Amino acid sequence: MAHAPNTLNLVADIGGTNTRVALARGKMLLPETVTKYKNTAHSSLQDVLKKFIQEQGGVDTSAACIAIAGPVRNGQASMTNLDWEIDLETLADASKAENTAILNDLQAQGHALGHLPPESETQIIHGTSIEKETTRMMVGLGTGFNIAPVFETPNGRFIPPSESGHISLPINTEMDRKLSAHFDAQFGFPTIEHALSGNGLENLYNFHCCGVEGAAHKNAATIVADCEAGIDPAATRAVRHFVQILGSVCGDLALVQLPFSGIYLVGGVSRAIAPHLSEFGFLDAFRAKGRFEDFMNSFSVAAISDDFAALTGCAAYLESSAHA
């Protein structure tokens, strides 16, 4: 056996395409153990975990925690486009670990805060708030949109779930009013996620192409690339509009959650958009809250680039619950 029994924990991050699995000693990921598996090549969570355990010399882990890009309720998780059974019983059966936990991936990334390498964090706005250990807020921009507030309570970190991607899209400008009518016709109810996600950027691009002869559908990566190359005015308009809606939404949710210790953007779409936030007016949109404009200066905003943050978060969560 390559590892001594019951000294390590198993952590996993199940995304839309890949599942990443690793071993952790306390809060520390063992980087040499991080392994990526294509979901389509496996029939179940058991299948993936058993393969990983075998590859690690039949490791006997003490606890196991997985992060899921989807809602988790009562120890059960569900993901669109993946029919794996994901619940505590399946996890315990596959991992043979004594303690198990399932977290939403944004909650997991929230548990990673404070345990990530400093270079994985890029500051976008320096807020004036000097409270260093109060509330933070994760904002996840990827296949979907969601947030997770990260509360530091007298008894430790607490990160409740949320479905914030499905609330009303904020309408602030004449352009937003047109977008709202456009989404209304297309989706019935215009939500944040209709604009702020991979698909959302594509929706915005289609909207900004309206009336342009011969405009073709483009995927999110191409829209960002064409904006950066300066070769498609509709792509530039779409990215600018995305950034301004993101500023407004982050500002609204900051007033709801009061993250005086900072807002953290995570996820694939956030990594692609982060370099364009300042050029396209993120800060102005974030601060445009009427008489609360000055108050908005309290909040810091940073982007997190660590691809393994959810794994680190799972490790930190197991460690903190073991000591609770």
Place this chain on the structure above:
Amino acid sequence: MAHAPNTLNLVADIGGTNTRVALARGKMLLPETVTKYKNTAHSSLQDVLKKFIQEQGGVDTSAACIAIAGPVRNGQASMTNLDWEIDLETLADASKAENTAILNDLQAQGHALGHLPPESETQIIHGTSIEKETTRMMVGLGTGFNIAPVFETPNGRFIPPSESGHISLPINTEMDRKLSAHFDAQFGFPTIEHALSGNGLENLYNFHCCGVEGAAHKNAATIVADCEAGIDPAATRAVRHFVQILGSVCGDLALVQLPFSGIYLVGGVSRAIAPHLSEFGFLDAFRAKGRFEDFMNSFSVAAISDDFAALTGCAAYLESSAHA
């Protein structure tokens, strides 16, 4: 001395007009001690508390907690229209109590949940969620608008602060779009509180009077009364619009906070509006969240009528922190 020393706690609720003060034994308010003082007749918090303590025979309390209709940060509170110094030091000095706490009044009312007389709660929507001890959400409708999520963590109840009244007003209908333009011209940035508060109802009434010859300004109580009497169509339109915006806002904030154990409406305006929620379409507006329409059936909504809920909450908070 009328009360034995160090057996009772002092609790107070400082509202915009009156301050209520009472004694509590553990979580139980002593109803015969509840006393109401007009703020304008007193120059400071010390002034009010010293008078109360004297009236109670010079009671020597063990702990003191006050609830404030305003933001609380780092043990300091501030209220519009009241220049009293309200901080932990002043409270300790005035009460001579060993332990002190200051809560926002919505947070205090959240701590009262589970300790109020059953008759103070009127069910408005029966949700399908069967989770009885998860998250609840307080929605306060009075001079202002705010929410407080009430989380049940493994280590006890946790109620973070919020400034949710100042986020973007949701825009769902053609009428909302007109209202948004109207508020935009008047206030610069249309927020929830511009519609959902005492002043908010007056703003809505003015909007629905547009173009009506000789329309006079009416206060919130008159608008509700005239709607109930059926003598002013603009008042009826204003109350209906208020109820529909409230439904939409409660639905959005429910998706953010996931209160599977219920939503609780509190505050003076909520007590006045609660009887009209079903007649004016609260439920439809609450559920109108596109593909999340079915999911919205999870949530229960109730109105709380207890005028002393914040006092009970202060007592419960002191009791729970004494045992933490």
